[in-house]
Amino acid sequence: MGTLNLTKVTKSFGATDVIKGVDLTVNDGEFCVFVGPSGCGKSTLLRMIAGLEDVSSGDVMIDGQRINDLAPAKREIAMVFQSYALYPHLTVRDNMGLALKQAGVAKAEIAQATGKAAAMLSLDALMDRRPSELSGGQRQRVAIGRAIVRRPKLFLFDEPLSNLDAALRVQTRIEIARLHRELGATMIYVTHDQVEAMTLADRIVVLRGGRVEQVGAPMELYNNPANTFVAGFIGSPQ
Ligand code: ADP
Ligand code: MG
Numbered sequence: 001m002g003t004l005n006l007t008k009v010t011k012s013f014g015a016t017d018v019i020k021g022v023d024l025t026v027n028d029g030e031f032c033v034f035v036g037p038s039g040c041g042k043s044t045l046l047r048m049i050a051g052l053e054d055v056s057s058g059d060v061m062i063d064g065q066r067i068n069d070l071a072p073a074k075r076e077i078a079m080v081f082q083s084y085a086l087y088p089h090l091t092v093r094d095n096m097g098l099a100l101k102q103a104g105v106a107k108a109e110i111a112q113a114t115g116k117a118a119a120m121l122s123l124d125a126l127m128d129r130r131p132s133e134l135s136g137g138q139r140q141r142v143a144i145g146r147a148i149v150r151r152p153k154l155f156l157f158d159e160p161l162s163n164l165d166a167a168l169r170v171q172t173r174i175e176i177a178r179l180h181r182e183l184g185a186t187m188i189y190v191t192h193d194q195v196e197a198m199t200l201a202d203r204i205v206v207l208r209g210g211r212v213e214q215v216g217a218p219m220e221l222y223n224n225p226a227n228t229f230v231a232g233f234i235g236s237p238q
Helices: 042-050 092-102 107-120 136-149 166-183 194-200 218-223 228-234
Strands: 004-013 016-026 031-035 057-062 077-081 154-158 186-190 203-208 211-216
Touching: 004 042, 016 042, 016 211, 031 042, 031 194, 042 077, 042 154, 042 186, 077 136, 092 107, 092 136, 107 136, 136 166, 166 186, 166 194, 194 218, 194 228, 203 218, 203 228, 211 218, 211 228, 218 228
Parallel strands: 031 186, 031 203, 077 154, 154 186
Antiparallel strands: 004 016, 004 057, 203 211
């Protein structure tokens, strides 16, 4: 299970309202893509869902449980960042296993979980390397592997492919789509890339100035954008 419910969620930084009342349900197993201009609040929304940022008001619920006050490590949510956010002094194996180690999971179980994730992402040969000894694409696969190892109900991806070159972006996108099929987990994916949005999404959420502008399946939005703003993001000429 991994159904996410946001109810009237807001976020202010000081006097600045950044998220202005978001209501959204992301269904169990769904691949949901967030698009919207820079500064519209996509990362802030993900960070609140992950627990890296407090919610100013409203409810964040997973499978009917309110998680507003739950520590990030307890949320069964894993986030993958554009910047990878790997620990430079740890090997790939230890980066991937760290969250489980901190949770007190037994060594043998950690080895099994990291081994399985490594196999899914073809990282087996790289397990003893440090991040500085990896390419950008390999680093991002390690970051995705680290998320998988935690077996979260919900994966959050914040523009994970932005730092990769075009060919690697396509390859990694296909890999993420395969992982979604294999894991059956709920995924929320932020991107600027229209092709990524159209090919990955079950539903696309278009955000504008801290509000949801329109939600729908890619072809629904493409064929029936609510306005020129949405059309601009989904690419149907108007
Ligand atoms: P996006 O990811 O869609 O580009 P963000 O969620 O990063 O947008 O930012 C939304 C708005 O909130 C921006 O105007 C940004 O400057 C502001 N913001 C984000 N984090 C903070 C913070 N910690 N303090 C103050 N303002 C912030
Ligand atoms: Mg962002």
